[in-house]
Amino acid sequence: MKLSSRITEVLGIRFPIVQAGMAGNTTPELVATVSNSGGLGSIGAGYFTPERLEKEITYVQQLTDLPYAVNLFVPSQKLYIPDKVEHMNAWLKPYRRAFNIEEPVLNMDETHQFNHAIDVVIEKGVPVVTFTFGIPDQITIAKLKERDITIVGTATSVDEAIANESAGVDAIIAQGSEAGGHRGSFTVTGSNQTPLIGTMSIVPQIADAIDIPIIASGGIMDGRGLVASIVLGAEAIQMGTAFLTTEESGASSLYKNMIQQSKETDTVITNVFTGKPARGIDNDFIHKMDEYNDDIPDYPIQNQLTSAIRKEAAQKGDAQWTHLWSGQSPRLAQNVSATLLIQRIINESKALLNS
């Protein structure tokens, strides 16, 4: 077993470590530090306007000459039902009032923004694009391939992995149920649930089904997780929570502390923050929403309806009214620089491989 393989060559990186998109929490410093330390930094651009994306890419390019990625959310099917949005707005009213926030104007044109982001990625010569929530259409894939941009998809089941491979992506992030933040799923199970397959199960089953390289994610925080993932059939790992608590991350110290003080049993899967299922630390917002007696509006509607409340709460140091994405291994989180984190993981991995 070794740490370099097809994936380090394809991505042009020294170590098989990818920093997850973590929309809302990446900084150009984090992305560039990860890339400069031998991994692949990712700009979490899921919520960015094209203008913001262009700025962030320019900033990252000033900080590193090494490869980095941009993570984008593929537009997904959504239902806009005015009554349900009105109902949710009524429910959120007291919280908006408490934080002195206006009702938001919804921006429903995900596809326009996504296509514009693809144009920015091409213009700026971004080396790698990773996709969450689905597979881009064939026109988009062809455009990226024409420019030799490496395309990485996300799968939470074997079928999603096969669909990604058939569409022509270069590598696949296999997301286990331990992962923090949004589920990358774009299919449902036979019982109409979002797939929640543990990393120990999903990686070897995907490895048996496809030929392109796999990047394992979900619960991986250290050298043990990296080597275990390679043993299971992956060629690299993607980590979100592990990078969220590093010095360069954009997460607030409140949020970093919440992760470092959490137990492995403190997270839940919930769609109440954004309209899509995601794993985060349980808090009052989630409990209160348990009492909401209607469907939660689809992503990105619910995301836009709650976004300002969550931002304001986070800024005021209120951990109970904001999302606290975290995977199931918070006990392994370290508050160090991203460079030291990567060094420790590589040293631990080499020690394990030689033991």
Added chain:
Amino acid sequence: MKLSSRITEVLGIRFPIVQAGMAGNTTPELVATVSNSGGLGSIGAGYFTPERLEKEITYVQQLTDLPYAVNLFVPSQKLYIPDKVEHMNAWLKPYRRAFNIEEPVLNMDETHQFNHAIDVVIEKGVPVVTFTFGIPDQITIAKLKERDITIVGTATSVDEAIANESAGVDAIIAQGSEAGGHRGSFTVTGSNQTPLIGTMSIVPQIADAIDIPIIASGGIMDGRGLVASIVLGAEAIQMGTAFLTTEESGASSLYKNMIQQSKETDTVITNVFTGKPARGIDNDFIHKMDEYNDDIPDYPIQNQLTSAIRKEAAQKGDAQWTHLWSGQSPRLAQNVSATLLIQRIINESKALLNS
């Protein structure tokens, strides 16, 4: 890294592979074959009367001179609410009628049966006892230790592992959320849920918290899973689903086929069969129970209420009205002898360790 460590010495086995209890599906042939092949076979005695347990142990002792285990269910808190039992009996009536089955007489004395089983284990000189659903009391632990019987507990969270270690067990099965069958949990999370932590997360976090050996379980089916578990900090693995489809297992061919034809997304966690949460292949019984508008009676009440229906359905070849426990890696299940399964796992593990 190597395949032998403290745990193979403590258990007196050649290979670090434990066959899970799988109450209702183990046979003396399976247990003895696993032990004779270098692993640790386990008699799944969770539902056995003391008389049945004694017979099974005697049979296993005739088939092997090597160590084996008995798996027992620790009696747990339960509420017997006559109205709720009556309601469930009314709901189950049409199914009992269809299968020509009488309403069962409930046997509520778990503790008496458990204590009797401990006496049998001591009298018969069983070398290893594994416990599910809790930690036995100190009197029981002292009795077993006095006879040099190795005690193995089950944990689904770090706190459960620490509690097991403090109680004096010799090793701990760390059960990840991928595992098929009953959750071994005996605590709930902050949000009152059964812990469902993926194997990739639970093993290293428990390894950092305790000093006694860990047996990893959940989603492990082959050499990749064994070596990955050792990398994560375990010293052995326990497998249920992988042994369920072997030739010596007591599972019906219907059940074996269902597992081998399943996808990783086909299982759900449900308490409708026994009153305790367990992972199994989704079917009509589970769907129908979704419509039941009352609490499911606690284990072992619900188990006894539905047991005859499930047995009769299984015997009639009806996979929709029986429990089909399976972990999240059914695509990796093999229908071979337990001996060949163990040989393959060890060969694959050695190849991985030397690669």
